[in-house]
Amino acid sequence: MERRLYQRVPVQVSAIVTSGDGVRIKVVAIDVSSDGLSIECNIKQRNMITPGGSFVRDGRPVSVFVDLNLSNDEGLLFKIVARCHVVFSRRMSSDQCKIGLRYADIENNGHEQLVRFIKETLLRPENSIT
Numbered sequence: 843m844e845r846r847l848y849q850r851v852p853v854q855v856s857a858i859v860t861s862g863d864g865v866r867i868k869v870v871a872i873d874v875s876s877d878g879l880s881i882e883c884n885i886k887q888r889n890m891i892t893p894g895g896s897f898v899r900d901g902r903p904v905s906v907f908v909d910l911n912l913s914n915d916e917g918l919l920f921k922i923v924a925r926c927h928v929v930f931s932r933r934m935s936s937d938q939c940k941i942g943l944r945y946a947d948i949e950n951n952g953h954e955q956l957v958r959f960i961k962e963t964l965l966r967p968e969n970s971i972t
Contacts, residue, residue: 850875851963853912857881860907862899865890871910876957878926878944879910888931888939895939897928904928908943912959922956923949 850873857871859881867890869883888895897904910922926943934940948956 849960849964850880851960855911857911858909859883859891860909861891862905863890867891871908872940874910874912874956874960876953876960878929878942879908881908881941881943882934883939883941884937885933885939888941891941892928892931895931895933897931897941905946906943912956914959914962920952920955920959922952924952 852873853871855871857869857879859867859869861867867883867887869881869887871879872882873880883891891906892904893899904927906926906928908922908924908926910924911919912922913919924945925947927946928941929944930940930942932940945953
């Protein structure tokens with residue numbers, strides 16, 4: 843049973859995660875929703891984002907900034923810049939991890955652009971159920 847409140851859309855786009863220490867890490871965003879996103883990274887990158895895989899620090903979720911570039915049907919590129927909380931960190935293989943992020947704050951009109959991107963993507967013929 844699907845537990846998510848917001849439908850996720852698969853993507854494969856580069857993203858930059860800025861850790862709490864100010865380290866910028868290039869990762870791959872693998873899905874987005876209006877509530878959050880998932881990224882894939884290697885163990886070294888995961889440890890820079892969530893030291894040792896722990897996504898809670900001092901009793902609070904680890905907070906990072908994410909720069910994400912998405913393009914719409916017209917090919918227009920738009921950038922989402924968001925402060926996010928890490929909600930999970932999973933090791934997928936010996937060197938690959940998946941990290942789930944929930945938006946805490948999205949700059950400018952980024953949330954509206956994101957919702958529009960998700961709606962457009964879900965309306966594409968290849969995403970319809972027949």
